[in-house]
Ligand SMILES: [Zn+2]
C-alpha cells in the first residue's frame with residue numbers, strides 16, 4: 467500500500483492486515499494489479515465485502531487486459547448469485563486496463579511488461595508526492611525489470627528463493643539487481659521460505 471490510498475496487488479490476508487495497521491480500507495482509491503495469480507488477488511474478496519457493505523466510496527482497479535472479466539468472475543465465485551443480485555449494485559468500482567502511462571484517481575503511473583509465467587506481468591512505476599515507487603509483482607530478473615526500477619526512489623520487488631526459481635527472481639539475482647541500482651532503496655517481498663537480506667517484514671511501514 468502507498469500513501470494510504472493506493473494498493474499494489476491484493477494477496478491474502480489483506481483486510482485483517484489493514485485493520486492491524488490502523489489503515490481504513492475505505493481510504494483505498496485505486497488498486498494496481500500486476501497479474502492474476504491467486505497469491506496476488508485472493509485477498510481482494512473480503513476487502514470488496516468491506517467496500518460493498520461498510521464503506522461505499524468509489525474505487526478503481528487497474529490491471530492487465532481482461533481485468534474486469536477476471537475480477538467480476540472472482541467476485542461471482544466468492545458469493546454466487548448474491549454478487550449480481552445484492553452486492554454488485556452497491557459496489558462503486560470501475561475497471562481500467564493499464565496503459566504504457568496514464569493517470570487514474572489522480573495517481574500518475576507508467577507500466578513495464580515483465581517476464582512471468584505464461585501471462586507475463588505488468589510492473590508499475592507510481593508517482594506519489596514527487597517520488598517514484600517501482601513495483602514488480604512477480605518477474606524473472608530480465609532486462610525489463612532493470613527498466614522498471616531505473617532511478618526509482620523505492621523498488622518493491624520479489625525475491626522468491628535461493629537458486630533456480632521458475633519464472634521468479636532468485637535471492638542471488640535480487641542482490642545483483644540491487645548492486646546495479648545503488649541510488650534506489652530496495653525492499654524484497656514474495657519470499658517463500660527462509661529469509662534474505664533486504665526482505666520486508668510483515669506490516670512494515672516506511673517513510674520515503
Ligand atoms: Zn505470479
Ligand SMILES: [Zn+2]
Pocket residue numbers: 503505506603604656
Ligand atoms: Zn506471486
